[in-house]
Amino acid sequence: MKVESPARLGQATLPDGRRLGWAEWGPPEGRPVLLCPGAGTSRTLGFGAGTVDRLGIRLVSLDRPGLGASDPDPGRTLTDWPADVRGFGLDGIPVVGFSQGGPFALACAAAGVASRVTIVSGSDEVAAPEFRDGLPAELRGLVDSVAGDPAAAEEFFSRFTPDALWDMIVPGSPAEDRAVYEDPAFERAYRRAMAEAFQQGPGGYARDTLLAMGRWPFDLGRVSVPVDLWYGELDHGHSPDRGATLAGRIPGARHHVVPGAGGAVLWTHAERILETLAEG
Numbered sequence: 001m002k003v004e005s006p007a008r009l010g011q012a013t014l015p016d017g018r019r020l021g022w023a024e025w026g027p028p029e030g031r032p033v034l035l036c037p038g039a040g041t042s043r044t045l046g047f048g049a050g051t052v053d054r055l056g057i058r059l060v061s062l063d064r065p066g067l068g069a070s071d072p073d074p075g076r077t078l079t080d081w082p083a084d085v086r087g088f089g090l091d092g093i094p095v096v097g098f099s100q101g102g103p104f105a106l107a108c109a110a111a112g113v114a115s116r117v118t119i120v121s122g123s124d125e126v127a128a129p130e131f132r133d134g135l136p137a138e139l140r141g142l143v144d145s146v147a148g149d150p151a152a153a154e155e156f157f158s159r160f161t162p163d164a165l166w167d168m169i170v171p172g173s174p175a176e177d178r179a180v181y182e183d184p185a186f187e188r189a190y191r192r193a194m195a196e197a198f199q200q201g202p203g204g205y206a207r208d209t210l211l212a213m214g215r216w217p218f219d220l221g222r223v224s225v226p227v228d229l230w231y232g233e234l235d236h237g238h239s240p241d242r243g244a245t246l247a248g249r250i251p252g253a254r255h256h257v258v259p260g261a262g263g264a265v266l267w268t269h270a271e272r273i274l275e276t277l278a279e280g
Contacts, residue, residue: 166190
């Protein structure tokens with residue numbers, strides 16, 4: 001579960017003039033793999049320290065618009081993200097989506113930007129009709145708010161702060177996750193990434209959350225690249241059924257449930273995840 005600071009950091013200018021913040025780990029000449037970070041975290045929280053070097057992977061993490069070092073893009077949608085990835089200079093590459101980065105990674109698959117996708121503890125499409133009757137009341141209320149009054153929902157999400165996000169994630173997590181999050185070195189890196197993500201204000205996080213919790217504007221049944229879904233057996237926060245329904249909606253998707261693991265499986269099982277990704 002070791003995390004390291006990025007080996008390289010910078011900003012790139014997209015064709016429309018916006019800047020996109022980036023971070024990299026691994027050899028500069030390595031095979032590029034894109035990381036779509038989780039909710040309210042910046043590009044600086046990576047994974048697979050050491051393993052990326054051994055496998056020859058150049059792990060690239062991008063701040064989505066309005067987060068970290070990336071300029072805002074008002075009114076953006078999930079389907080705008082693949083164009084930003086292409087504008088950055090990445091195309092036909094493996095993509096990893098963690099937590100709320102999951103739908104953004106799948107958008108890359110649907111748009112043909114990704115050569116394969118690995119979803120780790122991915123946020124599920126909770127607004128899909130398959131989940132209509134099985135969601136907890138509070139989550140059902142948020143989903144209905146996003147559908148019925150997206151502006152009000154986005155304003156509600158904009159009330160979050162890094163501390164509020166930490167308090168929402170960590171205290172209620174299983175002990176297996178808290179052992180990761182509350183490790184002093186990891187907590188420093190995680191909290192730093194949250195602070196960086198919110199440095200322009202909460203707008204980037206609010207927009208991300210609105211998009212993730214609404215209907216996804218692409219057809220999962222038309223995703224034609226290899227997809228792996230990784231969930232911890234003890235993870236009850238990212239998907240109502242730990243990705244089982246999501247896997248069934250994506251042709252040929254491989255569904256991995258890690259025994260005894262929680263939502264922090266990106267870090268506790270980084271080596272296994274990266275080795276599986278490197279097989280393709």
